């Protein structure tokens with residue numbers, strides 16, 4: 001830190017707080033002065049709030065009224081690169097800095113002094129009399145010799161009452177000691193023996209290590225099928241990073257953050273790393289946050305928000321399953337942790353490794369363009385069998401009205417039930433929302449305004465375009481071939497599919513896995529574990545099931561509507577179908593039971609479907625990239641969603657319409673605006689949601705145009721506007 005970064009007592013400093021104020025606040029530097037980046041406590045009205053010294057104060061505010069910073073907190077100051085990262089991430093996601101600071105300080109008790117706690121260690125005296133309960137306590141202490149427990153922890157672990165522990169202390173068999181509450185994480189040893197890597201793996205590991213060694217920014221796509229050893233390989237990159245004395249971060253989709261994974265890391269490095277996720281306790285969070293900042297946590301395994309931890313010297317970020325949609329935060333600050341990893345790494349000269357069996361199209365395109373390095377693991381470790389993949393041509397299938405499981409698929413499911421194996425039906429539609437299609441010619445009802453496929457809404461008994469909001473009655477005559485009475489909904493919601501499966505297989509145990517049916521990630525995880533253990537015959541899932549779960553009994557996957565995504569109602573549906581197929585391939589291989597996948601489609605000759613079936617990955621990405629390029633959508637164009645919400649439906653739409661009428665700033669940059677359309681799944685309690693969609697060419701300064709466009713609109717009452725750059729969900 002240089003001299004300009006120091007402010008003397010009484011100097012005017014600008015402080016960023018987490019309060020929703022949208023500007024920095026001026027204060028006087030406290031006694032002893034402060035550095036830029038210091039975490040401070042400042043008075044705000046009658047309250048004391050947390051803030052960060054952002055720089056010299058701007059003036060303007062009456063200096064006589066200027067209040068003083070209360071104190072500088074005893075935590076590592078925010079580093080310059082972190083301040084820059086937050087600034088850039090804020091600009092990119094159009095998020096106020098106050099909200100970014102909240103993300104970066106999601107640990108409780110940051111303003112507390114380093115607190116001490118009483119712990120117990122083995123004393124040097126024997127208890128006068130040994131009871132069973134006392135013996136249990138001492139056995140726990142001996143078993144965990146190096147660890148210090150609080151009296152309560154010890155009593156719980158030994159399953160005795162606190163008075164037993166107290167008695168042992170009194171007798172000197174245990175002694176009390178004060179230790180700081182937040183302890184450094186145990187040292188990880190990169191020199192412990194790793195597995196013997198295959199030639200392919202060793203080559204990949206060497207390339208990643210070279211990147212880490214360079215000490216410069218770089219991003220590498222590490223591509224390999226499930227089981228090819230990607231984890232083994234990137235743990236070697238972590239080892240290189242630790243050898244260099246820099247910190248490493250492994251991001252996992254929340255659901256993949258398991259004890260097994262941590263055990264694997266422990267086996268490699270001899271100690272458990274820090275862990276950061278929504279299930280962590282407040283105490284754990286605080287410890288991680290502080291130790292990461294002090295450099296006393298070498299490796300963090302975390303969910304997406306771990307990216308905002310205050311690393312002292314971050315040298316490597318692994319984004320495992322980089323294509324996973326859960327990296328996109330859909331509430332509060334709408335950011336994609338994969339993209340933000342690349343941004344953060346660029347700011348702190350770190351390497352990024354994006355690992356996946358089925359990279360997102362964005363990443364594939366970046367690798368093609370040479371922006372990212374690409375390393376492929378070709379051989380699968382051990383043996384595995386790819387599933388047989390077949391298209392079910394829905395034009396030739398004889399389906400009763402309002403059903404979606406073809407006779408071919410049904411027969412395959414029947415076989416599985418007889419063999420005691422599991423079937424998985426995949427449909428990326430939560431709740432309801434089918435599509436209307438003509439069974440005579442295969443054409444689908446498209447929106448007259450914008451060509452997007454129209455979606456049936458049961459409660460309105462109308463078709464609706466999710467892109468622009470246009471609605472119309474369900475037609476009885478096909479607009480394309482004029483045949484009457486053949487219009488039918490296809491691609492039901494996952495719940496309706498559940499009903500159909502239950503009617504076909506009344507004896508079967510059916511499990512529906514849809515994110516909106518579970519209260520928490522934990523509840524969902526627990527259910528998934530039960531299912532993996534065989535607690536269901538038929539599993540119905542949305543995209544959620546495509547997340548690397550291992551179902552050993554699963555041998556059949558039916559994709560209900562493989563055409564989703566080919567029509568543009570969901571940009572990434574084709575990609576998700578493809579990913580699902582690949583992941584199922586991995587699973588079937590692991591379980592040593594050959595799998596079968598059936599894709600129901602009305603367009604078996606479509607290039608994307610064909611590529612999925614032949615398993616030619618590069619061909620798939622080329623076909624998919626071509627479609628996106630033609631449509632001018634990401635990554636060949638830019639998109640943003642504007643989400644409006646409020647308790648009053650009319651107000652929400654008034655705002656949406658006003659935005660649509662005043663879209664000058666968008667037109668100036670040649671961007672197109674669609675909507676407002678009702679968001680079909682109202683997520684908040686009692687709140688109505690509407691969305692607008694903005695499409696622009698790739699080179700456009702979209703954020704700036706969006707900011708200029710939305711700034712004049714003041715949010716009345718409980719109306720809210722949020723901007724979703726690069727939206728993932730189109731429903």
Ligand code: ADP
Pocket residue numbers: 195196197198201224225226227228229230231232233381
């Ligand atoms: P991925 O991350 O690509 O799914 P993993 O790294 O998890 O693959 O490897 C799959 C399994 O194979 C793991 O159990 C791993 O320990 C094992 N494995 C991979 N490579 C090796 C190796 N070179 N030697 C021994 N076991 C290996």
Ligand code: ZN
Pocket residue numbers: 447448449450451452465466467468469470
């Ligand atoms: Zn439309």
